Amino acid sequence: MYIKSPIPYLGSKYKMLKEINIVIDSSNVSNCVVDCFGGSAVILANIQKEFKSYVYNDTHKELYNLFKVIRDEKYELISKLKWLVISRDLHKEYVENSNNLSDVDKALRTIFLFNYSFAGDHQTSFGYRRTRKAKDSKILLEDVLKFHNKLRRWYIENQDYNDIFRRYDSNETLFIIDHPYYMSDTKHIGSNMRYDKARNEEDFSVNVKQMVDDLKGKVIMTLPDTDFYNKLYEGKYYRTETDIPYSLYKSPDKKAYFDKKEIKEMIITNYLVREV
Numbered sequence: 001m002y003i004k005s006p007i008p009y010l011g012s013k014y015k016m017l018k019e020i021n022i023v024i025d026s027s028n029v030s031n032c033v034v035d036c037f038g039g040s041a042v043i044l045a046n047i048q049k050e051f052k053s054y055v056y057n058d059t060h061k062e063l064y065n066l067f068k069v070i071r072d073e074k075y076e077l078i079s080k081l082k083w084l085v086i087s088r089d090l091h092k093e094y095v096e097n098s099n100n101l102s103d104v105d106k107a108l109r110t111i112f113l114f115n116y117s118f119a120g121d122h123q124t125s126f127g128y129r130r131t132r133k134a135k136d137s138k139i140l141l142e143d144v145l146k147f148h149n150k151l152r153r154w155y156i157e158n159q160d161y162n163d164i165f166r167r168y169d170s171n172e173t174l175f176i177i178d179h180p181y182y183m184s185d186t187k188h189i190g191s192n193m194r195y196d197k198a199r200n201e202e203d204f205s206v207n208v209k210q211m212v213d214d215l216k217g218k219v220i221m222t223l224p225d226t227d228f229y230n231k232l233y234e235g236k237y238y239r240t241e242t243d244i245p246y247s248l249y250k251s252p253d254k255k256a257y258f259d260k261k262e263i264k265e266m267i268i269t270n271y272l273v274r275e276v
């Protein structure tokens with residue numbers, strides 16, 4: 001029922017789309033929806049409620065380029081994707097050389113590296129499984145086409161969230177906020193992988209909260225259900241629990257990388273969510 005992003009992404013909220021859509025439906029806003037930390041763009045692409053304007057934002061330059069190319073240069077990307085040969089040599093070539101590529105070739109490189117690297121992290125090696133076939137590049141092609149249909153009228157931004165708040169804030173704006181998590185008592189494996197490490201610090205979360213306090217628009221935030229975030233958002237915010245496990249969790253003893261039992265995702269809003 002939901003469409004997939006052409007890239008698997010660390011921290012993607014694909015599994016929370018049902019819960020996120022219920023909360024969005026309660027927002028009473030229908031002018032502008034802004035995904036401030038858009039990542040794989042899977043949230044914005046699967047919003048069921050109709051808005052007049054859609055904004056994707058992420059500071060990650062490769063993602064920004066990828067979604068712009070899918071929007072504006074679909075045919076060029078598709079024709080190259082058709083001839084993509086999945087190989088270890090191409091992986092090496094793409095890892096070693098990212099310079100002097102056209103925007104379309106950069107987008108192709110991004111799709112390839114996210115899909116065919118170990119654990120989806122393209123700073124690692126070529127990913128393969130002894131127990132599963134390689135992902136067919138035809139599937140990627142279909143994903144790109146489906147995505148193009150969704151994002152062809154989006155505004156695509158590559159700004160710090162502060163600038164996005166300033167530019168788009170109004171009583172009729174809904175901000176979706178899924179920033180990199182700070183895990184005070186645990187080790188957040190995401191911080192060692194794709195996101196910028198400096199952005200995973202406690203201060204980052206506190207700064208976002210301070211900015212969110214002053215917004216005129218409606219806000220929906222996905223956060224791990226930890227003491228740190230519950231305390232940070234206690235008071236005028238509303239909390240919706242979910243059963244979705246936070247999967248990028250590594251316990252303090254560093255044994256359990258994916259201990260799905262311990263921490264759940266939650267949704268924080270600055271408006272009351274109707275019961276469904």
Ligand SMILES: C[S@@+](CC[C@H](N)C(=O)[O-])C[C@H]1O[C@@H](n2cnc3c(N)ncnc32)[C@H](O)[C@@H]1O
Pocket residue numbers: 009010011012013014036037038039040041042043057058059060159160161162178179180181195199
């Ligand atoms: C948890 S991921 C978002 C995942 C996304 N919701 C999805 O479903 O794929 C957080 C994103 O925030 C981006 N980011 C980090 N710092 C940022 C900043 N200051 N402003 C905007 N985006 C930022 C990262 O590049 C990353 O893609």
